[in-house]
Amino acid sequence: MPSEQWTHPEPGDGPAAVAAQPSPEQVIAGLRATSEGGAELTQLLTPEGQRIPSERFDRYVADVDDETLKNLYRDMVLVRRADREANAMQRQGQLGIWVPLLGQEAAQVGSGRALQPRDMAFPSYREHGVAYTRGVDMRDLIGIFRCTDHSGWDYRAHGFHPYTIVIGNQVLNAAGYAMGQKFEGKVGDEGGEATICYFGDGATSQGDVHEGFVWAAVYDAPLVFFCQNNQWAISEPTERQSRLPLYQRARGYGFPGIRVDGNDVLACLAVTRWALEECRHGNGPVLIEAFTYRMDAHTTTDDPTRYRLSDELEEWKLKDPIERVRAFLARNGHADQAFFDSVQAEADQFAAELRDYTFNMPEPPPDRVFSQVYAEPSPVLEAQREEYLSYLDGFAAAGEH
CATH class of the missing domain: 1.20.5 (Single alpha-helices involved in coiled-coils or other helix-helix interfaces)
Incomplete structure (x- = not known):
């Protein structure tokens, strides 16, 4: 049996082909899927900032007015600026490691803002944007990567579980928590609770993730599985992780899956609200595949130039999640240059405070x-x-x- 299996990215394109090398048609299909997300991609804002109506999902963002969209833009700018500052501080020896989220701001902010205070989120180790939306002080994240804290926040008060370093292990934890919500009768109507669990495309190859799928499915747990497919499981591309698009894996477990444009904050907000609503009403779990891109290294110990082409990164820069919201706001006259300048100034101040805190953080006592x-x-x-x-x-x- 050859060591590599090459498949078409979408169903209906023909059977999976097993070969040592892909055919030219398969290469083209794979590139198109990587850059566009395929025909099943849910998108409300194009990379050029144009609004796309959706009969299915528009009602989930009917309350998003100009001010709300400006706030989502602000969220993403502040989160990115803090991420860039932390990345720089690691290079300067202030942090032991840093896990960048550059390029994934829309997936995290959009889904995080869909949550209600009563909900619980289970992150991996890259969900700094979700932490921000849950009211976690970014300074509390620094201690993890400076190796002075396991986590510095009250996870119950914020509805945000401590970071999980073991790949995929948080999925089992989230499944158990969501099963508890079901057993305690906290689902069944609009006032019900739900849980969301974040993991990457590479984690879908871990046994813990599949066990979580099984348990959540058979118990109809109110759990949204939120997979941030950033195209690379460290140095392995997604096509070496799965023969089918990741969202389609949900079919095998008996619950719905959907692929959303992970660089579209409005679509991520709408789709996550829909999925959470399904869970609150007792309809069981949902898998969301947020189709995005990791624009930086896997961590600061990684060198992505060893395994991916610069052309790929340049193409994804054109789909920048922040720039498409900026384009929409500017094109429709909802924000002027003064607004964008004020957000950038706020972000710079936000990063400066984070930096000052890190450089002056007291050493913890040995015990x-x-x-x-x-x-x-x-x-x-x-x-x-x-x-x-x-x-x-x-x-x-x-x-x-």
Whole structure:
């Protein structure tokens, strides 16, 4: 059996072909799917900032007036500016690592703003934009990447679970939480609760993700699976992860799947609101594939120039999620240059405050590593703590002689 399998990106294009190399037709089809998202892509704003009416989804953004769209634009600009600042600070040795979200602002802000306060979100490690929409102070994220905190926020108060580093593990956690919502009778009407879980395209190859799909499906858990398909599972492209578009995998588990333009904040807001509504009413889980692009490295330890072409990045820059909202606002006279300048100034101040906090963050005491692990102490943990502190005191004593 050849080591590589090449498939057409959409159903109806013919059977999957197994070959050592793709045919020219398959290459063209694959490139078209990567750049356009295929025929099933849900889009409300084109890359040029033109509004596309949708009979199915317009009602989910009927309340989005000019001011709301300007606020969504502001959200994305602030989140991107904070992301760029954190990326720079890692390069300067202030953070151990950083996981960029550049290019994925619309997917995160749009879906995050669709949530109600009573909902719960389970992130992976890249959802800085979702954290922002849930009211988490961006400074609380810094401690994770500076290696001083596991998480610095009250996850119950914000409806935002701590970051999960193990690929796909948050899907199992989210499935269990959503099952609890179902068992406690918190679904069934508009006032019900729902859960959303974020993961990347590469995580869909992990067993935890599939187990989460199974459990959520058989128990009709109110869970939105939000897959940010940024085209690259570190250095492996999506076509080496799946024989079909990722959203179609939901069919095998018995719940609906949908592909949305992940660079379209309005579409992400509408589709996520629809999916959450399905969950609140007890209709079971939904899979959303947000078709977007990772415009930076996987993390600051990665070098994407080793595995992807610069032409691909340049093409996706034309689909920038922030620029399409800016174009819509400017073209329709909803915002002037003074507004855009004020948002940029606010974003610069936002980043400056984040930077000042990071550079002046106090070093945590040595016993912090023990006090922030378990809810309650145990004899074994206390013994380890005393042994470690005694070990450190030995260095201090030696320095005095």
